[in-house]
Structures are given as structure tokens and as C-alpha cells.
Amino acid sequence: MLKSLNLYEQIQLLEQMELEKAYIFYGNLRLRADRSLTLVETGEKGWKAAGSYLQGMPFHAFTFHVMEEEGTYSVEGMLEAFRAKLGMEDRSVRQGVITAAESCVERLEIPHEFERRTLLLMKLTNREGLVPRGESYFIEGSKGKDAEQLAATIGMLSFRAEEVNEMPHIALNSEEGDTIAMAGFHVYEEDFVEIGNVGTAAGHRKKGLGMQITSDICRIALQKSPNVYLCVFADNEAAIRVYEKLGFVTVERYTFVTFQW
Secondary structure, three states, X not given: OEEEOOHHHHHHHHHOOXXXXXHHHHHHHHOOHHHEEEEEEEEOOEEEEEEEEEOOOOOEEEEEEEOOOOOOEEOHHHHXXXXXHOOOOOOOOOEEEEEEEHHHHOOEEOXXXXXXXXXXXXXXXXXXXXXXXXXXXXXXXXXXXXXXXXXXXXXXXXXXXXXXXXXXXXEEEOOOOOEEXXXXXXXXXXXXXXXXXXXXXXXXXXXXXXXXHHHHHHHHHHHHOOOEEEEEEOOOHHHHHHHHHHOEEEEEEEEEEEEEO
């Protein structure tokens, strides 16, 4: 049976999860509840699996968590339930993304998938690697539009303009005053922070700007929480090298599955 969770059940579910092994699901349920739709499927022995849909993303964003210790789980029934709850009455084919820990994805039966990418969850474990503070500044007012334009030019996959206003974001300028690098957050809570929206304009790469802007946003992150995370695709080797130099280590591997539903 598929059902929504009441507050007590949400707390119970969170208590069953390890943050790093259910990072995205945990964040949706614990920190983004106002934008998340969460469902669970129950069986004779209790909860079988849970799924979450995060609203407001530039794509249909799902994550799943399997509670049963053995066997596979088909997500099709839950996807149909999400479609109904979201009021998607037409039967148009849509592109969606499921992001979950590798161990979880291997147990999911996902319909019509056509691409998988590996996503690394990294945590700052040694702040000694951070470089001295640079000339970054907080993005405010009209500079928010510059940040949006840079994000669009770079092609930031998970960029939400609202985050620039909701959470601290910083930028670096060129000598001409153009915004050429930026960084901010996807999560900014005392429990943990997640650095995001990090990027450098194409014409200004390999100049150390990525290391500088990331180091600067890490210093801001550490003022909020000792638990500083970020996500990066495994094929982005240049970014991973920067993060490792700054003191990040990979703590979990996730799979980013694109599919049609």
C-alpha cells in the first residue's frame, strides 16, 4: 500500500537512515520538507521502500530509499502515485532523474532508463587545505542577475535562482567588473551544509579561481556547520582534484539515473 507520511512517521524514517548513505532523501525529508512530496510503500512486515519528489528543480527530481533488506523494488507504482498527487493528468512522456546511493540503485527496477552517471558525495575533513581568503564578495541586489547569467552560460544542472537569495552566495570579478566565478549553497543548516552552484566562466579557467572561490565558500560554510558536503560528477576530474586539494574526501557514491516516465 502506498501512503504519505505523518510527522511521527517522518521522524521514524529519519531515525532509520544514515545521512551519507541516504543523503539526498534525508535532505528532502529533514531540510526541504516544504518542497518535497514523500511516499512510502508498506507491506505485511512494515515499510518496503520510500520515495521523494523534490519540487522546484529544473528537472523532475526523485530519490528512493529501500528499507527491505533483500530483493529488488519496482518504482513504477510509486511514480504513478507521484504523477497523480502532482496533478499530471495528461499521459505525456516526461524525463525524470532518480538519484540514490549506488547500493540502492542496483536494487531498483527503473523504467525506460537511458543514462547513468556516477555522482560523488564529498565531505570536508581537513580544513588545513583551504587557501587564504581571496577577493570574493557576497552576491546581492543586481549582482543576482549576473550570477543567473553565469550559471546559464556554464550550464549548472541544479541551479535555482531562488537559492541566491535564500542562502549566501559569493562571486569573483574580472578586472573589467564581470562576474567570472561563483559559489553558494544547496543546503545551509546547522545539521550540515552542502556547497553548490560552483562554477567559473570558460575563458577564466585554469587560473586558480575555482580553488579560490571554493575555499572562500568553505570558510563561510564552516561558520554555519562543521559538516560541509558537496556533490560532483565522477567524470569532472578537474573539479575533484581541486576539492581533494582543499581537504575533501569521497564518503559515498551515488548514481544519477535519467529515465522516461
